[in-house]
Amino acid sequence: MSFKLLHKDKSSKARLGLLNTAHGKVHTPCFVPVGTQATIKALSNDEMKECGTEMIMANAYHLYLRPGEKVLKKAGGLHKFMAWDGPIMTDSGGYQIFSLAVLRKVRKEGVEFKSHIDGSKHFMTPEHIIGFQKILGSDIMMPLDECLHYPVSRNNVEESLKITFDWAKRSKKARATKQMLFGIVQGSTYLDLRKRAVEEIVGLDFDGYAIGGVAVGEPQDLIHEVTEYTASALPQNKARYLMGVGTPLDMLDAISEGADLFDCVVPTRNGRNGQAFTWSGELQLRNAPFKEDFAPVDKKCACYTCRNHTRAYIRHLFNTDEILGLRLVSLHNICFYVKLIETSRKAIKEDRFKKFVKDFKVRYRNR
Amino acid sequence: MSFKLLHKDKSSKARLGLLNTAHGKVHTPCFVPVGTQATIKALSNDEMKECGTEMIMANAYHLYLRPGEKVLKKAGGLHKFMAWDGPIMTDSGGYQIFSLAVLRKVRKEGVEFKSHIDGSKHFMTPEHIIGFQKILGSDIMMPLDECLHYPVSRNNVEESLKITFDWAKRSKKARATKQMLFGIVQGSTYLDLRKRAVEEIVGLDFDGYAIGGVAVGEPQDLIHEVTEYTASALPQNKARYLMGVGTPLDMLDAISEGADLFDCVVPTRNGRNGQAFTWSGELQLRNAPFKEDFAPVDKKCACYTCRNHTRAYIRHLFNTDEILGLRLVSLHNICFYVKLIETSRKAIKEDRFKKFVKDFKVRYRNR
Numbered sequence: 001m002s003f004k005l006l007h008k009d010k011s012s013k014a015r016l017g018l019l020n021t022a023h024g025k026v027h028t029p030c031f032v033p034v035g036t037q038a039t040i041k042a043l044s045n046d047e048m049k050e051c052g053t054e055m056i057m058a059n060a061y062h063l064y065l066r067p068g069e070k071v072l073k074k075a076g077g078l079h080k081f082m083a084w085d086g087p088i089m090t091d092s093g094g095y096q097i098f099s100l101a102v103l104r105k106v107r108k109e110g111v112e113f114k115s116h117i118d119g120s121k122h123f124m125t126p127e128h129i130i131g132f133q134k135i136l137g138s139d140i141m142m143p144l145d146e147c148l149h150y151p152v153s154r155n156n157v158e159e160s161l162k163i164t165f166d167w168a169k170r171s172k173k174a175r176a177t178k179q180m181l182f183g184i185v186q187g188s189t190y191l192d193l194r195k196r197a198v199e200e201i202v203g204l205d206f207d208g209y210a211i212g213g214v215a216v217g218e219p220q221d222l223i224h225e226v227t228e229y230t231a232s233a234l235p236q237n238k239a240r241y242l243m244g245v246g247t248p249l250d251m252l253d254a255i256s257e258g259a260d261l262f263d264c265v266v267p268t269r270n271g272r273n274g275q276a277f278t279w280s281g282e283l284q285l286r287n288a289p290f291k292e293d294f295a296p297v298d299k300k301c302a303c304y305t306c307r308n309h310t311r312a313y314i315r316h317l318f319n320t321d322e323i324l325g326l327r328l329v330s331l332h333n334i335c336f337y338v339k340l341i342e343t344s345r346k347a348i349k350e351d352r353f354k355k356f357v358k359d360f361k362v363r364y365r366n367r
Numbered sequence: 368m369s370f371k372l373l374h375k376d377k378s379s380k381a382r383l384g385l386l387n388t389a390h391g392k393v394h395t396p397c398f399v400p401v402g403t404q405a406t407i408k409a410l411s412n413d414e415m416k417e418c419g420t421e422m423i424m425a426n427a428y429h430l431y432l433r434p435g436e437k438v439l440k441k442a443g444g445l446h447k448f449m450a451w452d453g454p455i456m457t458d459s460g461g462y463q464i465f466s467l468a469v470l471r472k473v474r475k476e477g478v479e480f481k482s483h484i485d486g487s488k489h490f491m492t493p494e495h496i497i498g499f500q501k502i503l504g505s506d507i508m509m510p511l512d513e514c515l516h517y518p519v520s521r522n523n524v525e526e527s528l529k530i531t532f533d534w535a536k537r538s539k540k541a542r543a544t545k546q547m548l549f550g551i552v553q554g555s556t557y558l559d560l561r562k563r564a565v566e567e568i569v570g571l572d573f574d575g576y577a578i579g580g581v582a583v584g585e586p587q588d589l590i591h592e593v594t595e596y597t598a599s600a601l602p603q604n605k606a607r608y609l610m611g612v613g614t615p616l617d618m619l620d621a622i623s624e625g626a627d628l629f630d631c632v633v634p635t636r637n638g639r640n641g642q643a644f645t646w647s648g649e650l651q652l653r654n655a656p657f658k659e660d661f662a663p664v665d666k667k668c669a670c671y672t673c674r675n676h677t678r679a680y681i682r683h684l685f686n687t688d689e690i691l692g693l694r695l696v697s698l699h700n701i702c703f704y705v706k707l708i709e710t711s712r713k714a715i716k717e718d719r720f721k722k723f724v725k726d727f728k729v730r731y732r733n734r
Contacts, residue, residue: 081680313448316433
């Protein structure tokens, strides 16, 4: 299990790589669809495969609460439980504990919180979360970390980084399997703290590195500054995972800035609301202008939705609250994201990624 | 376009037939999944095809309201609109006008009602409903009729039959296409009125006959009495469609009583609530006993759901409100219904349908 850097684009900081996991190869840059609760919302595994999805993301916090450790253990791990035989990354749930759970208390040993579902009390240590991800059998595990929202004082960030670093050390020690484990770099928008965090976390020598605490409320220019700065500070020979990003444009920018992996709920969440991403921009298919529009969602797309159905039909399905509508748009969006990344990889290989992004943006925004 | 009676079971009144429609052959007995609003709820056309579905049902009342005549005309009919290239039956919407619409007034010319969606006023004549089904391009059209709920006085039934007969005559006259048109036999639970209705409707010579007004609140024994009596009174050389039936057991009984076609929302509606139909009975997959049950929904089933997923996983999906759960159970249920009918056809061919039903019931009820 390793990461191999294959090529660096000459027109940007974009990289081409290959990640070898226990369940197969992942070509980077890679978009990793989010299956929080052991399912990519509204879609089947076969549909994900047909779209070209190489790896999916699940969430340890959610799976710990439901179906729980016992069921997942008896199932023989997450791959078997959900019948997905490709690579799986799991988030530690740190972010969810800090955004969803209630009454949480961070102590040195771990974090105490109440479930957002039934109010039950839990105490999670970094060791426990690694242990749970061993049960899951994730190909890439993430350690427990503290993710702060923006804005936050320098002092708070410094205190928080100490905890995240301590938890990273303990997570590494608890590992003891061949599953990959990434280190997470926090530090909010303080570049010198990001630098210090990179040094500390890289000093522990993880299998890859995640850039956390980005796109948590800060303005766009700060997102780019922090991403580019942190990515550049990370070692070349390890995969870089930018957590929770984003829209098609966010993702292209992050690739330009040197990130390799991206997970985001946007294609499925927005898909369930009727928003489709296309090569010529975003469409809200619920809208009246699509009532008699018998073109496919995207003429350039070869997905099941675009091969078979029209905008008018999908608009009708949303208008009548039919589940097939959100299925078809979620499916199209995932396929679009995967295809966008595939096309990006080709552009990187040919050292023309900067121009590719520029051309894409013109078409995408001119709608 | 025609119906050919191929074989009569020697152990019951079950029949084997072949219905030729403009969009392909339909082997009877046939279960016809319901796609009220131009979609089988939560499922894709490809999934329906893979299950072996030969014909689907749509609803003229619903489609008249949304997306409406104009959109369907511009789309080039319902097959193109929903991208289903197999046979489609459409219900006239008579039943929906009498169960969903508000403030309806039945006059000799037609029926006035307010839409259950937005309260808009509509006046529908039998001619208009045939005209709309011509726009839809249905392979089998149904005329406007009046469907009375149980119980209802003999006097009311007699008055109502006059209207239904008049509308049937006018529908036949308005037809003027090669689409098949079925006549609907009403008459509530009054067998002599059913007999009179059969004589009148058959006298008009339709392409097939529907038994309406069954399973509208009357007890089980009356359902069977009326179905068997009415089916027996209908001509042998035409298909018999029992409207809105039913559970697997209802369907097998109706086949024994000589009915050929069945449409029902049960497999998808119950599927969306976690109820699965299997060769050994019904399962409520939301229930706790399935939490750690890693068997497929039905070991005897070869559908996508049973090939890939466990009861425990599906129970988790329902428990976490994930759409994939209701997709998987709806899909399994449709496949089960289709397979049950395929197996029934084999038993009829081999003159052992009575025993087949008896054996099936033992396994099904012993759970």
